[in-house]
Amino acid sequence: MAGGEKHGRRPIFSLLLLVLLRLPLLLSSTTAKNPTFTPSDVYLLDCGAPKSVQLSDGRTFRSEPQSSSFLSTDEDIRLSSTSPLPSLSPLYQTARVFSSTSTYSFFITKLGIHFIRLHFFPFPSSSYNLSSAIFTVNTEDFVLLRDFFVPSPASPVLKEYLINVDNERLYLTFKPKKGSFAFLNAVEVVSAPETLIPTSAASVSPQEQFSGINNYALEVISRINVGGDKISSENDTLAREWLPDSFLKPPDTVQKVAVAPEKVKYPEDGTVTPLIAPRSVYATADSMRDAHVSEPMFNITWDIPVDGGAYSYLVRLHFCDIISRTLNSLYFNVFINRILAIPNLDLSSLTGGNLSMAYYKDFVVAGTTLISGNISIQISPPVMNDPGLPNAILNGIEIMKMSNTAGSLDGLYSVDGSYHSDEPASTAKITVLVTVFGLAIFLMALAAIMFLRRRRRPEDWDKKHSFFSWLLPLHVSHSGRPGFISKWNGKGSTSSSKNGKGFGSHKSKSGYKSYLASGGLGLGRFFTFGELQQATSNFDEKNVIGVGGFGKVYLGLLDDGTKLAVKRGNPSSDQGINEFHTEIEMLSKLRHRHLVSLIGCCDENNEMILVYEYMSNGPLRDHLYPSSPSLTPLSWKQRLEICIGAARGLHYLHTGAAQSIIHRDVKSTNILLDENLVAKMSDFGLSKAGPSSLDQTHVSTAVKGSFGYLDPEYFRRQQLTDKSDVYSFGVVMLEVLCARPAINPALPRDQVNLAEWAMQWHRKGKVQVIMDPHLVAGVGPPSLNKFVEAAEKCLADSGVHRPTMGDVLWNLEYALQLQEAWIGQSYEDDDPSDIGNAGEIHVEHLDSLQRKEIPFDVEVVSVDFSTPADPSPLLQGR
Numbered sequence: 103m104a105g106g107e108k109h110g111r112r113p114i115f116s117l118l119l120l121v122l123l124r125l126p127l128l129l130s131s132t133t134a135k136n137p138t139f140t141p142s143d144v145y146l147l148d149c150g151a152p153k154s155v156q157l158s159d160g161r162t163f164r165s166e167p168q169s170s171s172f173l174s175t176d177e178d179i180r181l182s183s184t185s186p187l188p189s190l191s192p193l194y195q196t197a198r199v200f201s202s203t204s205t206y207s208f209f210i211t212k213l214g215i216h217f218i219r220l221h222f223f224p225f226p227s228s229s230y231n232l233s234s235a236i237f238t239v240n241t242e243d244f245v246l247l248r249d250f251f252v253p254s255p256a257s258p259v260l261k262e263y264l265i266n267v268d269n270e271r272l273y274l275t276f277k278p279k280k281g282s283f284a285f286l287n288a289v290e291v292v293s294a295p296e297t298l299i300p301t302s303a304a305s306v307s308p309q310e311q312f313s314g315i316n317n318y319a320l321e322v323i324s325r326i327n328v329g330g331d332k333i334s335s336e337n338d339t340l341a342r343e344w345l346p347d348s349f350l351k352p353p354d355t356v357q358k359v360a361v362a363p364e365k366v367k368y369p370e371d372g373t374v375t376p377l378i379a380p381r382s383v384y385a386t387a388d389s390m391r392d393a394h395v396s397e398p399m400f401n402i403t404w405d406i407p408v409d410g411g412a413y414s415y416l417v418r419l420h421f422c423d424i425i426s427r428t429l430n431s432l433y434f435n436v437f438i439n440r441i442l443a444i445p446n447l448d449l450s451s452l453t454g455g456n457l458s459m460a461y462y463k464d465f466v467v468a469g470t471t472l473i474s475g476n477i478s479i480q481i482s483p484p485v486m487n488d489p490g491l492p493n494a495i496l497n498g499i500e501i502m503k504m505s506n507t508a509g510s511l512d513g514l515y516s517v518d519g520s521y522h523s524d525e526p527a528s529t530a531k532i533t534v535l536v537t538v539f540g541l542a543i544f545l546m547a548l549a550a551i552m553f554l555r556r557r558r559r560p561e562d563w564d565k566k567h568s569f570f571s572w573l574l575p576l577h578v579s580h581s582g583r584p585g586f587i588s589k590w591n592g593k594g595s596t597s598s599s600k601n602g603k604g605f606g607s608h609k610s611k612s613g614y615k616s617y618l619a620s621g622g623l624g625l626g627r628f629f630t631f632g633e634l635q636q637a638t639s640n641f642d643e644k645n646v647i648g649v650g651g652f653g654k655v656y657l658g659l660l661d662d663g664t665k666l667a668v669k670r671g672n673p674s675s676d677q678g679i680n681e682f683h684t685e686i687e688m689l690s691k692l693r694h695r696h697l698v699s700l701i702g703c704c705d706e707n708n709e710m711i712l713v714y715e716y717m718s719n720g721p722l723r724d725h726l727y728p729s730s731p732s733l734t735p736l737s738w739k740q741r742l743e744i745c746i747g748a749a750r751g752l753h754y755l756h757t758g759a760a761q762s763i764i765h766r767d768v769k770s771t772n773i774l775l776d777e778n779l780v781a782k783m784s785d786f787g788l789s790k791a792g793p794s795s796l797d798q799t800h801v802s803t804a805v806k807g808s809f810g811y812l813d814p815e816y817f818r819r820q821q822l823t824d825k826s827d828v829y830s831f832g833v834v835m836l837e838v839l840c841a842r843p844a845i846n847p848a849l850p851r852d853q854v855n856l857a858e859w860a861m862q863w864h865r866k867g868k869v870q871v872i873m874d875p876h877l878v879a880g881v882g883p884p885s886l887n888k889f890v891e892a893a894e895k896c897l898a899d900s901g902v903h904r905p906t907m908g909d910v911l912w913n914l915e916y917a918l919q920l921q922e923a924w925i926g927q928s929y930e931d932d933d934p935s936d937i938g939n940a941g942e943i944h945v946e947h948l949d950s951l952q953r954k955e956i957p958f959d960v961e962v963v964s965v966d967f968s969t970p971a972d973p974s975p976l977l978q979g980r
């Protein structure tokens with residue numbers, strides 16, 4: 103792997119790498135003869151872990167990034183075991199704690215049956231007693247666990263489910279019981295082969311076909327390798343665990359038998375494959391002891407405890423005749439719960455006259471037939487046993503609990519909390535139910551029609567979509583500030599081009615003090631002018647970190663070492679004063695992880711100074727096309743995370759507060775990065791309250807914003823909606839991808855405007871050509887496509903065709919997950935620095951289009967769009 107050789111032999115090297123990486127798969131496919139299964143969705147997360155871990159079975163569980171792209175909350179409580187047990191899997195040494203309802207969401211690329219595995223182990227921890235956690239786990243449709251806890255002392259608990267996902271997202275919601283919390287050590291969401299779960303199976307009582315099994319959620323209760331040892335996940339085709347038999351009674355009636363696993367054959371028609379059960383399951387069995395004695399007429403019985411009569415169970419029995427030497431010499435009966443399930447099972451004829459061939463049969467067993475809470479499986483030779491030796495055999499047992507009428511696998515409460523009686527529905531009851539249901543549907547339809555007729559507002563996306571998990575907490579109380587709100591509305595709906603002049607003129611400078619004070623938001627402090635003078639070395643030019651229409655921003659340093667960004671208004675600028683007021687007002691209403699926080703202000707000596715948290719990594723733009731090339735280029739994943747952060751901030755502005763807020767100046771210089779590269783939206787100087795009443799869909803206003811980012815529709819019609827921010831955000835996304843300014847007048851005419859130029863290349867399907875050369879090797883094509891598609895939608899000509907910020911966020915999260923999956927697939931656990939070597943995108947980069955120095959920073963709105971109705975507002979641009 104010497105660096106010099108890599109380039110010349112790259113194709114061979116990549117091929118080799120590929121072969122090496124696929125080796126385990128290749129091996130299993132040659133031994134299995136059947137096509138191997140490659141799951142479309144593979145999410146393996148080691149919750150709370152600082153870095154990815156590889157298990158002994160070869161699977162890599164990823165750590166969760168700080169703001170996990172899978173998780174709805176910003177809460178980030180991670181625990182590590184204080185006394186890790188080396189004998190335990192590394193998954194059980196870290197955990198994530200949820201103090202309030204939290205939702206994981208996973209993108210599902212292929213709908214159908216998925217394994218969901220949840221790992222719990224209440225390890226000792228100094229801050230939380232994990233054994234005392236009590237919580238509920240739901241998907242959108244099913245209750246998986248209700249008021250669940252792991253008592254101490256405990257061994258790890260693995261909960262395994264098979265659920266048919268029919269939505270492009272799978273949500274897993276953790277809901278702590280009141281006063282408690284939830285935790286999770288690891289989670290797996292993995293596609294299962296379509297053939298794994300049948301749609302119908304024989305019902306034992308009544309004896310008929312039971313169909314629609316795929317509409318139920320299944321929980322694996324037991325999976326037994328009869329007559330054999332434990333098979334751990336590394337030796338199973340689908341990372342399942344098969345446990346040794348402990349339910350046999352009386353054990354001395356049986357003889358364990360085993361053959362070499364290679365002897366086991368699978369039928370050529372593919373009805374049984376190693377995916378159903380690996381060879382090692384079929385290669386061991388229990389058969390009858392003393393089969394040759396004269397009175398062998400007894401039953402071998404397995405009593406397997408299950409979760410009670412409120413559920414039905416899917417029982418799968420695995421057979422493989424590894425004991426007969428001649429065909430048609432083994433016949434036996436199979437009973438389930440004392441009911442004859444298979445009379446005279448003749449494996450020879452079922453396997454086309456092949457011995458040692460795998461066979462299995464599924465049954466649906468009603469809870470009403472349980473024997474004292476157990477599922478009882480018996481095998482016995484028939485009384486009349488002419489042709490062969492009296493014997494019987496069983497190789498494997500799987501029992502899966504089926505969700506009940508409440509859609510629950512744990513109790514009688516459904517996901518929405520309603521209680522369902524477990525009495526089996528009688529016919530009369532069904533009739534009543536149907537009537538009630540019909541009536542309910544009618545009423546709902548009526549309500550829906552009325553709702554639709556009343557609804558005019560485009561932005562309540564949360565009602566149209568189920569992205570409930572993105573709704574962010576609102577930390578603002580409006581009580582006690584009625585005057586504030588009404589003033590705000592008055593301003594928001596004015597169409598005067600003298601934007602906001604009527605309120606907060608500089609004569610009432612102390613006015614905003616009362617906003618801050620009455621807000622009761624804990625906005626921190628009023629700084630004295632002296633304090634800020636000292637912090638900024640008397641506003642030394644050397645400390646200037648930014649300049650805007652309002653004045654300058656200084657880096658300040660308090661005595662205790664806290665760094666601040668100090669924004670000092672230019673008292674001579676009327677415009678500045680208005681923007682100042684706007685910003686104070688905005689920020690005092692808003693608190694969010696992805697919005698820059700206001701720490702305090704100072705209004706002494708006619709000064710208007712705002713003090714913010716200091717964002718040490720500066721504006722996003724500086725990381726894309728840095729003026730000082732010392733900054734390392736951001737990876738694709740970092741860029742996606744930054745976009746996601748900024749999108750969350752904007753989404754919160756649009757929907758999180760009582761009144762929607764439009765930023766109006768979304769651009770890469772207004773997205774700031776903190777020391778961990780967490781993105782925060784800043785500069786609310788131009789922000790506008792969105793439409794205040796239901797009848798209003800836009801705010802009429804003078805056109806403001808930054809050239810290159812400006813929504814052409816807003817420009818033409820001078821009507822501001824939150825979709826104008828979406829447009830600008832689309833431009834930022836392209837900037838992130840291509841690492842060039844939105845407008846670069848130094849370039850040939852067709853390349854000046856980034857949005858137009860990039861979309862031209864996108865339409866040719868070749869957007870890779872213009873992307874940042876630093877990215878070329880490290881971007882997964884699926885992720886890239888998703889990203890560019892999302893940017894394209896943002897740039898739609900008309901606002902109504904653009905997605906909401908919520909939708910954009912959704913797509914970005916998806917792109918991030920695709921990228922993580924792509925990295926995981928290609929380089930499982932390689933050194934990430936190798937990633938560049940095996941990238942799949944190969945492009946000849948257009949060197950002629952490389953970034954050039956930008957001659958000036960265009961911030962002025964000027965005429966370039968077609969025929970604005972009235973050009974005068976343009977003159978007010980800053």
Ligand SMILES: *[C@@H]1O[C@H](CO)[C@@H](O)[C@H](O)[C@H]1NC(C)=O
Pocket residue numbers: 231232233234254
């Ligand atoms: C943790 O909680 C469990 C259940 O409430 C309790 O039995 C146990 O004693 C607690 N352990 C500690 C160390 O507090």
Ligand SMILES: *[C@@H]1O[C@H](CO)[C@@H](O)[C@H](O)[C@H]1NC(C)=O
Pocket residue numbers: 331332333334336337382
């Ligand atoms: C599982 O695989 C390991 C090696 O990967 C082997 O040592 C072990 O015997 C296997 N166990 C079974 C039950 O096949």
Ligand SMILES: *[C@@H]1O[C@H](CO)[C@@H](O)[C@H](O)[C@H]1NC(C)=O
Pocket residue numbers: 348349350405406407473474475476
């Ligand atoms: C149920 O199964 C368990 C475990 O096999 C066993 O101990 C118990 O006796 C069984 N109950 C009955 C009534 O057979």
Ligand SMILES: *[C@@H]1O[C@H](CO)[C@@H](O)[C@H](O)[C@H]1NC(C)=O
Pocket residue numbers: 368369370371453454455456
């Ligand atoms: C049984 O084995 C024979 C020969 O090995 C094969 O031709 C036949 O297809 C097998 N039967 C089934 C059902 O696979």
Ligand SMILES: *[C@@H]1O[C@H](CO)[C@@H](O)[C@H](O)[C@H]1NC(C)=O
Pocket residue numbers: 399400401437439440441480482
């Ligand atoms: C085996 O079990 C079945 C069902 O419980 C019962 O009907 C049958 O009599 C049993 N056979 C013997 C030999 O005990």
